[in-house]
Structures are given as C-alpha cells and as structure tokens.
Amino acid sequence: MHESSVQLCEGPGGARVAFASLGQGPPLVLVPGWLCHLHELWTHPAAASARRKLTAAHRLTWYDRLGCGLSDRQGFELSLENDVQQLTAVMDAAGIDRASLIGYSFGGPPAAVFAARYPERVQRLVFCSAFARGSAITTEERLEALKHVVRMNWNVGSRTLAAMLVPNGGAREMQWYGRFQRMAASSAMAARLLDHLWTMDIRDLLPTLSMPVLVVHNRGDRAVPLSAGQEIAALAPGARMEILDGNEHDPFLRDSGSLVELILDFLAGRQPATQRHPSMPGGELSTREREVLQHLAGGASNKAIATALGISVGTVERHVSNIYGKLPAHGRADLALRAVKLGLVSPAP
Structure with missing residues (x-):
C-alpha cells in the first residue's frame, strides 16, 4: 500500500482545501471533527491501525477543514453551508461520484446535510461520536469557560481538552494529543470553531435521510454525551444505534468495542460480527x-x-x-x- 499524498482543491470562495486518499475499494469519505491535520492524526499508533483496517477494504479519502491542518487558515467564513461546500469540493476533486460517509463528531452535521441534499451520492452514512445540535453537547456557560482557556493559553487549553477527549490516556498520549491540537489549529481558530459548533442544528433534516444510517457512540463519552447520539438515531429513519462501553470521544485513538470492524460490517451490508459468529x-x-x-x-x-x-x-x-x-x-x-x-x-x- 502506498502512502497518501496531499492534494489541494478549490473550496468555497476560492479557499484551498487539502485532502488525501489511500487504499482501494468502494469510496469512503471521513468528514473531519473539530480539529484535524491530514498527516498528524495518523501518527498515533491506534489511529494508524484504524486507517490500515479501513483502507484494506475501501478507498479512504479524508481532508482538513478550512482553518485547520494543511488547508487555508484564513479568508473564509465559518458556516454549516461552508462545511458542506468543502465536502462537495473534495468529493468532486477526488473523482468520487458516490461514497459512504463517516461523520465524526463535528463532521456529523455537514455529512447529514450533504446526504439529505445529494442522496444519490451517499451509499451509507455513519455518525460516530456525533450530534444533531451543538446545544446538546454542553451549556453556554461551560462553552464560554472553555473558549476562555483556549484563547488565553493554548498550551493549557489543549491539555484540558486532551483530558476530556481521551480521559484514559497516559502522560505520553496526553502529550501527543495536546501537540496534535496545537499543530491542527491556532487558539483563535479553535475558539471560533467552538462558536461554530454551538450554532449547528440539523434536527429538521435528519428525518429526510433515505440511506442506511449507523450511529455509534461510547456510553461514557465526556465530550459529546450519549444522549446527543441517541437524538440522531431517534430522528433518522431506520437508523441503527450501537452503544459501546467506553468513555473516549475520539473513535480512532482507542478502538473501543471493535469500532472499526463494526463500521466495516455496516458499510459492507453485513450483520455485526457479534451476530455472524x-x-x-x-x-x-x-x-x-x-x-x-x-x-x-x-x-x-x-x-x-x-x-x-x-x-x-x-x-x-x-x-x-x-x-x-x-x-x-x-x-x-x-x-x-x-x-x-x-x-x-x-x-x-
């Protein structure tokens, strides 16, 4: 398997969006979470293992949202519509007419909007650690407190967030995740993205989804509560909900409950391995x-x-x-x- 190479495509307003593809098989697009970095994410051993599993069965395409990683970090407006246009631009540039989507966390809403708007382009849709509305994640007071820490001291803010997103990590893992966040975005952009998250609300369009939907969530997720994932499953017609016994938020830093295998089974139209064996x-x-x-x-x-x-x-x-x-x-x-x-x-x- 060859290593991926970074490509650039023109996104909304002419801003450049960086993306990469790896593997062979049915197209699979990972819609990024809050912060992202094309290369740095996969330097974590668990994330690298997850990517190997995904790319063994699919052509995986992933990208950096505007403001993060290797994409343009200035010259655009934050909005859900802008997020959807970025996903559209990446799929078009990668030559993908139809794909399955994984909307991870922050990536859940734009993946849902794209799927509702272009159902002919989405084969299956996975929501992982995701939410239908930003207000379901936390209170406005707690959000303001978190943004204050992020803006005042990004070193402290990134460590605070690491403890929430990967609560079982040791000192080395905390150090890695803090560094990953600081490389992914500036403190100002991280805070702006938190504001953007708060404005998202896709509850009205979830009932219009027509493709198979899987909702996967860790029971003890400290960043996006289980109830947020359950709200998606309740609103999306025929959605399958899988609750895993873990408390991590990032789905690829710890493969709780054989998460990747669960997703691969769903994408292939198979019963979960726990039912097949x-x-x-x-x-x-x-x-x-x-x-x-x-x-x-x-x-x-x-x-x-x-x-x-x-x-x-x-x-x-x-x-x-x-x-x-x-x-x-x-x-x-x-x-x-x-x-x-x-x-x-x-x-x-």
Whole structure:
C-alpha cells in the first residue's frame, strides 16, 4: 500500500482545501471533527491501525477543514453551508461520484446535510461520536469557560481538552494529543470553531435521510454525551444505534468495542460480527480477562475494577476491549449473561 499524498482543491470562495486518499475499494469519505491535520492524526499508533483496517477494504479519502491542518487558515467564513461546500469540493476533486460517509463528531452535521441534499451520492452514512445540535453537547456557560482557556493559553487549553477527549490516556498520549491540537489549529481558530459548533442544528433534516444510517457512540463519552447520539438515531429513519462501553470521544485513538470492524460490517451490508459468529465457550479468555469479566458482571465500573485488581484504568479498558472481541456481546448486560454461562458468577435469584 502506498502512502497518501496531499492534494489541494478549490473550496468555497476560492479557499484551498487539502485532502488525501489511500487504499482501494468502494469510496469512503471521513468528514473531519473539530480539529484535524491530514498527516498528524495518523501518527498515533491506534489511529494508524484504524486507517490500515479501513483502507484494506475501501478507498479512504479524508481532508482538513478550512482553518485547520494543511488547508487555508484564513479568508473564509465559518458556516454549516461552508462545511458542506468543502465536502462537495473534495468529493468532486477526488473523482468520487458516490461514497459512504463517516461523520465524526463535528463532521456529523455537514455529512447529514450533504446526504439529505445529494442522496444519490451517499451509499451509507455513519455518525460516530456525533450530534444533531451543538446545544446538546454542553451549556453556554461551560462553552464560554472553555473558549476562555483556549484563547488565553493554548498550551493549557489543549491539555484540558486532551483530558476530556481521551480521559484514559497516559502522560505520553496526553502529550501527543495536546501537540496534535496545537499543530491542527491556532487558539483563535479553535475558539471560533467552538462558536461554530454551538450554532449547528440539523434536527429538521435528519428525518429526510433515505440511506442506511449507523450511529455509534461510547456510553461514557465526556465530550459529546450519549444522549446527543441517541437524538440522531431517534430522528433518522431506520437508523441503527450501537452503544459501546467506553468513555473516549475520539473513535480512532482507542478502538473501543471493535469500532472499526463494526463500521466495516455496516458499510459492507453485513450483520455485526457479534451476530455472524457463533458464541465462543470462553476458553480463550486469559486469567486476568476472566477476573475483569467477573467484576464487570457484578456491575463494577472500570475504575473500581482497576482498584480491585491493582492495575490502571487504561489496562482495564484494554482487557474489556479484548473480552468483547472474544465473547460476542452487546453491552454489559450481555457480558453478565456470558459470565453466568462461564460459571464466573452465580445467576441472580
């Protein structure tokens, strides 16, 4: 597989939008989140792994929104219509007539508008850690406080945001994510984009979507609450909702609950892997994984499990992800049933 090369296309108002493509297969376009950088995102090992999985089955195209990364950082107005025009320009320049879209976080609304406006160009639509309206994410007071920190000291602001977006990250990961944000955009642009986020509202058009829709959200997402994703699923006709047991916001820095495989199954029109494969007896679980599963079945939080077993929360998260891969299950209730069948806990009286 060849490495991607950056291309530039003319976006709204003549501003230049940077994009790249990699892989072969059905076209898949990633609509970027709040901050983005064509190259820097994939320098994280987990993100690089996610890209390898996606590009093994699809021609993946991604781009930097105006104001970020390698795209023009000045000379344009922020608006949802501008966001949609950027997506349109990238697809046209990349020669993509029809594609599936992944609208990640901030990218959810423009992906939805494009899909509603040009249904013939969208095969399937995935909302990942996304929202239908900015006001569903936080209060105006909290938004103003966050913008103040970002404007006053971008070093502190980026670290504050890193702790919210990847709460289980260690010191090295926090350092990486803070640096990524500062490379992606200036403090002024980051604050402007937060203002832009607050104005978004696509609730009226979601019921008009006609293509298959998947909504994927982590249960404990600290940046965009689960209720925001559930609102999308409630409004989009026939949407499938998949709730993963994690608290990360960025979907590619930690593959919680085999996220990429879930998306790939949906894009291919397959049932989720957890439904396609027969249940495993559980013999592949390690001793530590069986211990974690036993605590999960008892209703313990990841933090409580970490304390009980003397390991880090991040290690617990990795064990939970492995358990989901070995024991097909949808949520902790299913895991509890599996634990009973494996004899790890007694059934409730």
